[in-house]
Amino acid sequence: MGSFSKWLGAGLGFTLGGPIGAAVGFALGSFVDGFSAEDLHKEQHQYRQGRRVNTHPGDFEISLLVLASIIIKADGKVDPKELDFVRAQFVGMYGKEKANNAFLLFKGVIKKQVSARQVCIQIRQHMPHASRLQLLHFLFGIAKADGQVAEVEVAEIKKIASYLYINPSDFESIKAMFYNALENNYKILEISKSATNDEVKKAYRKMAKKYHPDKVQDLGAAHLKGAKEKFQSIQSAYEQIKASRGF
Numbered sequence: 001m002g003s004f005s006k007w008l009g010a011g012l013g014f015t016l017g018g019p020i021g022a023a024v025g026f027a028l029g030s031f032v033d034g035f036s037a038e039d040l041h042k043e044q045h046q047y048r049q050g051r052r053v054n055t056h057p058g059d060f061e062i063s064l065l066v067l068a069s070i071i072i073k074a075d076g077k078v079d080p081k082e083l084d085f086v087r088a089q090f091v092g093m094y095g096k097e098k099a100n101n102a103f104l105l106f107k108g109v110i111k112k113q114v115s116a117r118q119v120c121i122q123i124r125q126h127m128p129h130a131s132r133l134q135l136l137h138f139l140f141g142i143a144k145a146d147g148q149v150a151e152v153e154v155a156e157i158k159k160i161a162s163y164l165y166i167n168p169s170d171f172e173s174i175k176a177m178f179y180n181a182l183e184n185n186y187k188i189l190e191i192s193k194s195a196t197n198d199e200v201k202k203a204y205r206k207m208a209k210k211y212h213p214d215k216v217q218d219l220g221a222a223h224l225k226g227a228k229e230k231f232q233s234i235q236s237a238y239e240q241i242k243a244s245r246g247f
Contacts, residue, residue, distance in 0.1 A: 012058040012059060012062065013058070013059050013126070014059055014122065014125075014126040015058070015059045015062040015063060015122075017122075018118075018122040019114065019115060019118040019119050019122060020062060020063065020066055020119055020122055020123075023066050023109050023112050023114050023119075024062060024066075024105070024109070026108065026109070026111075026112045027105050027106075027107075027108025027109040027111075027112065028105070028108065029108075059126070059127070060127070060131060060134075060135075061094075061102060062105075063119075063123050063127070063135060064135060064138055065102065065105060065106045065109055066109055066114060066119055067116075067119065067120075067135060067139055067160060068086055068106065068138070068139065068142055069106065069109045069110040069112075069114065070114060070116050070119075070156065070160070071139050071142050071143055071153060071156055071157060071160075072086070072110065072142060073110065074143075074150075074152050074153045074155075074156040075150045075152045075153055076152075078110065079145070081145050081147075082142055082143075082145045084145070085141065085142055085145030086103070086106060086142060086145075087099065087103050089138070089141070089142075090102045090103055090106075092225065093225065093226075116156070116159060116160055116163060117163050120160055120163030120164050121163065123135070123164060124163070124164050124165050129165075129166075130210075130215035130216050131216055132164045132165075132166055133166065133170060133174065133210075133211070133230070134216050134226055134227060134230075135164070136157065136160070136161055136164070136166060136170075136171070136174050137174050137177070137226055137229070137230050138226055139157050139160065140157060140174060140175060140177070140178045141178070141226075143157065143178075144178050149178060154175070157171075157175075158171060169190045170190075172187050172190070173187060173188050173189070173190050173207070174230070175187075176188045176237075177230065177233040182240065182241075182244060184237075185236075185237035185238075185240050185241050186237075186241065188207070188233060188234060188237040189203040189204060189207050189234070189237055189238065189241070190203060190206075190207065191203045197245060197247050200238070200241055200242075200245075204234065204238040207234045208231070208234055208235070211227070211230045211231050211234055212227075212231060213227040213228050213231055215227070
C-alpha cells in the first residue's frame with residue numbers, strides 16, 4: 001500500500017495510535033486492497049519510534065473525519081446533504097485529489113462504531129485549544145448542511161465539546177454563529193444583552209484575539225478558511241450590536 005501518511009498527503013502523528021488509529025485501520029481495510037492490520041502496525045511503530053506526539057496537519061484532518069462520522073450518524077440516518085457538505089469542505093480545504101482520498105477514508109470510518117469520549121480524550125491530549133475550537137466549528141457546519149441543526153445533533157456536539165474540554169461559553173459562542181438572530185450576536189461575544197457599550201467593546205477585543213486565524217497557522221493553509229469564517233462571525237456580531245445600539 002505504501003506509507004499511509006504519504007497516501008493522505010500530510011504528516012500524521014498522534015492519530016496513528018489509540019482509538020482514532022483503530023478507526024483508521026478499520027476504514028483502510030474496507031477499501032484498500034491487500035491492506036492488513038500489520039500495515040497500520042508498521043505506521044504505529046514509526047509513530048512510537050519517532051515520538052511523533054504533537055499535532056500535525058494530518059492529525060487535524062483525521063480527527064475531523066472521525067468526529068464528523070459521529071455527528072452525521074447522531075440523528076439515526078446518514079443524510080446525503082451532510083455527506084455532500086463534508087465532501088465539499090474536503091475539496092475546498094485540500095483540493096480534489098486529496099479530498100477524494102480523505103472522503104474514501106471517511107466512508108470507511110462512518111461504518112464503524114466509535115466512542116466519542118475515547119476519541120476526544122486522545123484529541124485533547126495532543127491538540128491545542130484553538131484547534132479544538134476549529135473542530136467544533138466544522139461539526140456545526142456539518143450539522144447545518146441539511147438546512148437545520150437537529151436537537152440530537154446539538155446534543156452530540158455539546159457532548160463532544162465537553163469531552164474536548166471546551167467550556168460552555170465557547171460552545172454557545174460557536175453554536176450562535178450558525179443561527180441568525182440579534183441575541184445570538186451577544187452569545188457569540190459571550191456577553192449578555194445587559195452589557196454596557198464598554199463591555200461590548202472589551203468582549204469583542206477578547207474574542208477577536210481568541211479566534212484570530214493566526215492561532216491555527218500550524219494546521220496549514222487548508223484550515224485557515226474555517227478560522228477566518230469564525231473571525232468574521234465575531235466581527236459581524238460586533239458590527240450588528242454597534243448598529244443596533246448606535247455607537
